[in-house]
Amino acid sequence: MAKIIIVDDQRNMRTTLAMMLRGAGYEVDEAADGDQGMEMGRSGAFDLMLTDLRMGSNDGIDVLRAVKEVQPLTEVIVMTAYGTIDSAVEAIRLGAFDYIQKPFSEQELLVKVRNALDRRRLASQVSFLATEFKDRYKFESIVGRSAPIREILGRIVRVAPTDAIVLITGESGTGKELVAKALHANSRRADRAFVTVNCAAITESLFESELFGHARGSFTGAVKARKGLFEEADGGTFFFDEIAETPLAFQAKLLRAIQENEIRRVGENKPIRVDVRIIAATNQELFTAIAEKRFRQDLYYRLNVARFQLPALRERREDLPELISYFLEKHNRKMGYRARLAESALEALERYSFPGNVRELEHMIEQAVALVHDRMITADDLMPGSSHVAASSSGAGGRSLAVVVDEAERGAIEAALRDADGSRERAAEQLEISPTTLWRKMTRLGIVFDPRGA
Numbered sequence: 001m002a003k004i005i006i007v008d009d010q011r012n013m014r015t016t017l018a019m020m021l022r023g024a025g026y027e028v029d030e031a032a033d034g035d036q037g038m039e040m041g042r043s044g045a046f047d048l049m050l051t052d053l054r055m056g057s058n059d060g061i062d063v064l065r066a067v068k069e070v071q072p073l074t075e076v077i078v079m080t081a082y083g084t085i086d087s088a089v090e091a092i093r094l095g096a097f098d099y100i101q102k103p104f105s106e107q108e109l110l111v112k113v114r115n116a117l118d119r120r121r122l123a124s125q126v127s128f129l130a131t132e133f134k135d136r137y138k139f140e141s142i143v144g145r146s147a148p149i150r151e152i153l154g155r156i157v158r159v160a161p162t163d164a165i166v167l168i169t170g171e172s173g174t175g176k177e178l179v180a181k182a183l184h185a186n187s188r189r190a191d192r193a194f195v196t197v198n199c200a201a202i203t204e205s206l207f208e209s210e211l212f213g214h215a216r217g218s219f220t221g222a223v224k225a226r227k228g229l230f231e232e233a234d235g236g237t238f239f240f241d242e243i244a245e246t247p248l249a250f251q252a253k254l255l256r257a258i259q260e261n262e263i264r265r266v267g268e269n270k271p272i273r274v275d276v277r278i279i280a281a282t283n284q285e286l287f288t289a290i291a292e293k294r295f296r297q298d299l300y301y302r303l304n305v306a307r308f309q310l311p312a313l314r315e316r317r318e319d320l321p322e323l324i325s326y327f328l329e330k331h332n333r334k335m336g337y338r339a340r341l342a343e344s345a346l347e348a349l350e351r352y353s354f355p356g357n358v359r360e361l362e363h364m365i366e367q368a369v370a371l372v373h374d375r376m377i378t379a380d381d382l383m384p385g386s387s388h389v390a391a392s393s394s395g396a397g398g399r400s401l402a403v404v405v406d407e408a409e410r411g412a413i414e415a416a417l418r419d420a421d422g423s424r425e426r427a428a429e430q431l432e433i434s435p436t437t438l439w440r441k442m443t444r445l446g447i448v449f450d451p452r453g454a
Helices: 011-023 034-041 060-070 085-093 106-136 147-159 176-185 204-212 248-260 286-291 297-303 317-335 343-351 357-371 386-393 401-419 424-431 435-445
Strands: 003-007 027-031 048-052 075-080 098-101 166-169 194-198 237-241 277-282 306-309
Touching (some): 003 011, 011 027, 011 106, 027 034, 034 048, 034 060, 048 060, 048 106, 060 075, 060 085, 075 085, 075 106, 085 098, 098 106, 147 176, 147 306, 166 176, 176 194, 176 237, 204 248, 248 297, 286 297, 317 343, 317 357, 343 357, 401 424, 401 435, 424 435
Parallel strands (some): 003 048, 048 075, 166 277, 237 277
């Protein structure tokens, strides 16, 4: 039985409509004003909302906006005694299914209600198919329904069954490794190894040994022969994370290994055949790296066969509510909590620019769930000082939350560098981030640190 809510500040109108709809077999609830309609509509308990356009402080347009933001599948029909084209166009633009002009007949109302509920059922089927699609292709960790995400999922389905080399680009925290794992999970190599190497975490002197292996006695400390990561990945997929961090001297050997499907262990001349599918990812602009002689152009063209450009979170903000729900449920389950987000927390997240993208959002929610009091996460639990920022930003001279966060990061980095006498490695260790991440943050924030002037 479909559930319908009627929002109207005229009691007689609500009672009459409720009788019509109950007589047609629908389950009906009533809301006496816009505020109550918003609160009840956001619960997701209703398939259809009938709301009057003209009410008190919150009119039908306000109710429509509020409900559609949280429950996009709830259909809305706006009732108006004025019937102006402007109000109808505005309501439909904001997601209303239709509008109906008072006075209207019972037959006219029931036809519109049936049509709206038919679309609601179709939308539910599409939603189910989307969930089934994600389950089938193991996309459960790739969250979102925006156009860029749908395009990426479709490309994964097309590219995964092939052995095409894949290059994944995008800012830090956009989910490049998730896409790589989805490509592997949907390939013919899914039952073989998925080997990941973080190129930024390997010292230049150990690159060849780590990837290709070494013979016994090939260098000091090589007390026995060792297989490299390429051999470990034989038959499976090899994922180069942060490919732009590979040393230039090693890139020619890597290019040959990819082209010839063979490697040579350090200290050996005998080639070893390997069968691996290559996926590489970077958050850097490779054309810039090529121009600066940090990355080989021929290696770039060898890697750039199937290209995935992942969008920043700010470019798919319509996915933010679904991402928040996903991470909140994930970390509540992990920690055995039932934490919820207060309205102030949701508003703070909607205003925030997320320079760290999806990874930053998850870390914020994970930390808030771990530290929350009374199971209600406030804006200050997510971003300390955000309430003050929100208040001050409305006045003259106010600063945005992104500016405050940048200033806090700059202060922490400069303090760590002072403590480490300018050593990026030791400062990164103190901040619990990689030296490469520290370098990127320093570049973004314009930090040029000279310990002599500290």
